Amino acid sequence: MSLEQVRDDIEKEARARADEIRAEAEERADEIISAAEADAEEIKAARSEEVDAEIAQRREQALSSAKLEAKQQRLEARRDVLEEVYEEIEDALVDLDxxxxxxxxxxxxxxxxxxxxxxxxxxxxxxxxxxxxxxxxxxxxxxxxxxxxxxxxxxxxxxxxxxxxxxxxxxxxxxxxxxxxxxxxxxxxxxxx
Missing domain, CATH: 3.30.2320.30 (ATP synthase, E subunit, C-terminal)
Structure with missing residues (x-):
């Protein structure tokens, strides 16, 4: 075997080994990218659920607060009406024939x-x-x-x-x-x- 043929065989083997290493690296990179994308999707989904839960909680708090305020306003209005009725009765008692x-x-x-x-x-x-x-x-x-x-x-x-x-x-x-x-x-x- 000639030196050139040995060199070509070594070169061929080196290229094959390099191709194999490159393929393994690309496969490993694809796995890492895939895992990172899956993690990113999980993080995004979890964060989305947290945001949705926080939005729902804030909406519920705002609704409860609005209901409480409306109830307080109704009670105040009722109290005002009852006070007016009471004052009208007092006036009627003062004005008895x-x-x-x-x-x-x-x-x-x-x-x-x-x-x-x-x-x-x-x-x-x-x-x-x-x-x-x-x-x-x-x-x-x-x-x-x-x-x-x-x-x-x-x-x-x-x-x-x-x-x-x-x-x-x-x-x-x-x-x-x-x-x-x-x-x-x-x-x-x-x-x-």
Whole structure:
């Protein structure tokens, strides 16, 4: 065998080995690229799921916050309406006609009088505008006198120093009591859904 042929064989073998190394390297590079692309897809999918979850969570928080704010505004509006109704009732009590005011005041004094003994010195306080009315009614009761006016819508506060009994039969106290007792019904009637 000639030197040239040996050189050609070595060269041929070297080329074949180089081609084989290159093919292996390309195959390995393809595997690395494939693995990197798969990892990138997994990372992208995971990140996409995280972003979608965060968007859903923020959307839910915004929706909950909006619902809560709307509920608070509804409650405030209801509270305002109930306050208006209460004020209208107060105005109606102040503006009662004379006959109705006398009938109610007479009834409230009679009810309060039951709480006192016959020998008690009893003082009746009422609205300043009702002083003459109260004086006329208590003429029927022994030991009753008119006291200082009190700030109220009407009715009376009846008290005795001797027995330490105090009866609050003002329209205000009656309204508060009825209002508290029937607020749920009033609210249901006003805000039927």
């Amino acid at each position: 004379d006959e109705t005011r006398e009938r109610l005041t007479r009834s409230l004094i009679a009810s309060a009088a039951e709480e006192f003994d016959d020998h008690d010195a009893v003082v009746v306080h009422g609205r300043a505008d009702d002083e003459a009315l109260i004086e006329g009614i208590i003429e029927e009761y022994d030991g009753f006198s008119v006291g200082d006016p009190t700030d109220c819508l009407g009715g009376v506060i009846v008290e005795s120093e001797t027995s330490r009994v105090r009866v609050n039969n003002t329209f205000d106290s009656m309204l508060d009591s009825v209002w508290d007792e029937h607020l749920k019904e009033v609210s249901a009637h006003l805000f039927e859904q």
